[in-house]
Amino acid sequence: MKTEKQPIGAWIRRFLMEHLVGERNLARNTQASYRDTLALLLPFAGKMLKKPVDRLCIEDISADVIRDFLQYLEKERDCSIVTRNQRLAAIHALSRFIGERSPEHVAWCSEIRGIPFKKTSNATVTYLEKPEMNALLNAPNRRTEQGQKDYALMLFLYNTGARAGEAAHITIGDLDLGNSPSVKINGKGSKIRYCPLWSLTAKILAAHIPGRSPHEMLFLNRRSQPITRFGINTLVKRNASKASHRAASLRKKKSAPIPFATRPPSTSSALVSISTQSVPGWGTCRLILPTFMLKLIWR
Numbered sequence: 001m002k003t004e005k006q007p008i009g010a011w012i013r014r015f016l017m018e019h020l021v022g023e024r025n026l027a028r029n030t031q032a033s034y035r036d037t038l039a040l041l042l043p044f045a046g047k048m049l050k051k052p053v054d055r056l057c058i059e060d061i062s063a064d065v066i067r068d069f070l071q072y073l074e075k076e077r078d079c080s081i082v083t084r085n086q087r088l089a090a091i092h093a094l095s096r097f098i099g100e101r102s103p104e105h106v107a108w109c110s111e112i113r114g115i116p117f118k119k120t121s122n123a124t125v126t127y128l129e130k131p132e133m134n135a136l137l138n139a140p141n142r143r144t145e146q147g148q149k150d151y152a153l154m155l156f157l158y159n160t161g162a163r164a165g166e167a168a169h170i171t172i173g174d175l176d177l178g179n180s181p182s183v184k185i186n187g188k189g190s191k192i193r194y195c196p197l198w199s200l201t202a203k204i205l206a207a208h209i210p211g212r213s214p215h216e217m218l219f220l221n222r223r224s225q226p227i228t229r230f231g232i233n234t235l236v237k238r239n240a241s242k243a244s245h246r247a248a249s250l251r252k253k254k255s256a257p258i259p260f261a262t263r264p265p266s267t268s269s270a271l272v273s274i275s276t277q278s279v280p281g282w283g284t285c286r287l288i289l290p291t292f293m294l295k296l297i298w299r
Contacts, residue, residue, distance in 0.1 A: 008058045015098075041091065045061055062108075070087070081119075084118060095113055132243070132247045135250065156170075156219075160185065160195045161195070166186065168226065168232060169186060181198075182197055
């Protein structure tokens with residue numbers, strides 16, 4: 001019996017709107033990543049097969065088309081292997097979704113899922129010496145409004161170790177600037193953690209929140225709009241370029257908003273266990289931290 005070809009559009013809608021959101025409850029960033037993959041794949045396949053995207057069938061997205069698409073990402077869009085593998089993971093997920101619900105497409109699913117991930121080496125993560133970190137924090141001109149914003153954001157990153165995307169989504173309501181200042185950070189996978197704030201960080205942040213709603217984003221760009229992770233990356237690079245005049249060694253390092261990469265004051269990597277029971281405003285739990293992070297947190 002010959003199977004009638006099915007348009008892939010309805011399957012993609014179910015995959016994005018029902019499976020990722022309703023069945024899997026994946027993080028919004030993951031949903032956006034999968035959507036962006038298909039937004040790239042469908043026009044590529046349509047152009048390659050000379051068909052409108054709304055006329056593409058499941059069988060049109062063959063293993064050969066996927067391989068050509070992955071080559072297109074690497075060669076023409078200059079994507080890294082990591083990005084290439086992320087796009088392939090989204091395509092694997094779509095093929096598995098269709099194969100599990102349409103038995104006649106199991107063979108197609110096997111072909112797609114048979115495309116392997118490309119092996120890649122992990123990049124070496126560098127660190128900043130304390131003088132380099134000081135030079136970076138001193139780079140903004142704090143006599144200007146923008147300089148004060150830059151300093152507050154970089155100090156926050158240095159204090160909390162938050163990812164750029166996490167810092168971009170901090171709201172004023174996430175701050176607790178009471179006797180034991182802290183901030184609520186919503187991390188990857190919707191995991192929430194609380195991080196203590198230094199008294200200096202709390203003082204600097206407090207100057208940026210008067211008259212603002214708790215629902216507003218804490219960090220704003222030059223246009224007084226919520227800053228994005230890309231904006232944070234640009235901000236750090238801009239100030240790193242200025243700081244390199246004071247600390248020439250910064251020119252040899254790739255600047256990125258990963259503040260806790262600061263080198264520990266000692267070479268010891270020992271871990272210590274502390275209790276938060278004695279910390280006002282904290283529940284009873286135990287934290288396992290490198291010894292150098294204790295000096296950063298409690299100073």
